[in-house]
Amino acid sequence: MNTSLQIIKNGLLLCLFALLLAYFKGPSLLYGSLSFILIATYHLATDQRFSAEQLADSGLMTLHLAIYLLLCTLLIWATTGHEESHYWIIYFLPIVVAGTNLTLLHTLATCLFSSLFYLALIPNAIWSDPVNRAEDLPEFLISCTTFFIVGILMHGFSEQHRRQLKQQKHLNDLLLDNRNALQNSLRKLEEAEENLRRTDRLAALGEMSAGLAHEIRNPLGIIASSAQLLQNHINPTDSGQLDLLDVIREESTRLNDLVTTFLRFGRPGEPQLKSYQLENLIDKTVEQLRPVAEQHQVALTFSPAHPTTTVYVDADMIQQLLLNLLLNAIEACSEQGNVVIHALKKDNQAHIIVTDNGEGIAKEVLPTIFNPFFTTKDGGTGLGLATAHNIAQSHGGDIHVTSQPGHGSRFVVTLPLETH
Secondary structure: OOHHHHHHHHHHHHHHHHHHHHHOOOOHHHHHHHHHHHHHHHHHHHHHHOOHHHHOOHHHHHHHHHHHHHHHHHHHHHOOOOOOOOOHHHHHHHHHHHHHHOOHHHHHHHHHHHHHHHHHOOOHHHHHOHHHHHHHHHHHHHHHHHHHHHHHHHHHHHHHHHHHHHHHHHHHHHHHHHHHHHHHHHHHHHHHHHHHHHHHHHHHHHHHHHHHHHHHHHHHHHHHHHHHHHHOOOOOOOHHHHHHHHHHHHHHHHHHHHHHHHHHHHOOOOOOOEEEEHHHHHHHHHHHHHHHHHHOOEEEEEEOOOOOOEEEEOHHHHHHHHHHHHHHHHHHOOOOEEEEEEEEEEOOEEEEEEEEOOOOOOOOOHHHOOOOOOOOOOOOOOOHHHHHHHHHHHOOOEEEEEEEOOOEEEEEEEEEEOOO
16 A cells, blocks of 8 residues: 555554544443553554555455454443444445455455444343334434444545555656666667767777878888899809798788778678678688688688578678688687687577677777777787678677676677568
8 A cells, every 4th residue: 555545544544543542431441441542552553554465365364354243242242231332433444444445345245244233232221111122223223324324435535545546656666767768769869979989089080090001002002012023133152141031021011011001990881791601701801811720820710600690781891700700719718729600690680699608808909809900919000890890780780798707708790681
């Protein structure tokens, strides 16, 4: 029951108890006081013990009201002599309890039984005397009528209060749902704004990288060509000079590969979409990297989806994405590590899940791992994960990562399924 309604009910009942206590006098003092204490104790104990669900149980409430009626009858019987008991008003107690907790039918039944018990306890001396019966019968009927009036009023007040509470709960639920929806919208808006800012930064960095790489590639080609020409004018027996030329050629090649990576990141181009079996693309990439995994003593395992998953992608770009993720996972593992790739369908998307048990990623750097040029590896370019993220988004997908330092990482790539 609602707290305010409970306070009103208990307030009325305490006033009733105080009124009854004021009437205790004469020989009925002992029996009346004991009966009153018994009723008050039972009421206060059950009022605090029963939950709202228990009070809604009509069977339990029927037993509860029956005990009330018996206790009230005991009080009136203990204080009835040759005249009517002054404590007949105690029958309002079960009537109030029924009116505030049960249906109108149960309330009327309680009023009826209270009236019958009340009339049954009126001394025979009053009923046998025609004069007394004629004088007191209207008073008895008024008392019984009052039982029904109080019961109906209490039930009507309680029903109105319950409807208001139900409406209030409904409004509170709507308000809570709207608040949650607003919070979700704000969160999505913040994510969209962050993605937009990140896209702008990536676009600017990409243009800068592409322009810088293009400017570097021209003199780099001249250096490589000059080294090749210089080899023809060096004494073949001079091993020191030949070694230096080898260093120049190797470093020129490495720098050219790095420039090519910058150009690919800066100007990735539009994906050429075709229909492929995702499992075939993953299996091909896994077989390419298996020697690398064996060199690092890392177990590389692929669990394909059943049935197979058809996707609409650029095969070269997706394989580049997988190479970057798997190389990153292999390098994160120590010897005897494990890298597992799962493929599955979920929520109308293809999911590629790459899990490793490597060193994991620190929580503070986790939001920045897809930023270009960010790396924690010695000699790394910081473009592997950034390129993978760009490829996923260019296909209408995304990459999400969860990681726990010391326990490994989990990358989830989502890609759209083939559309017909």
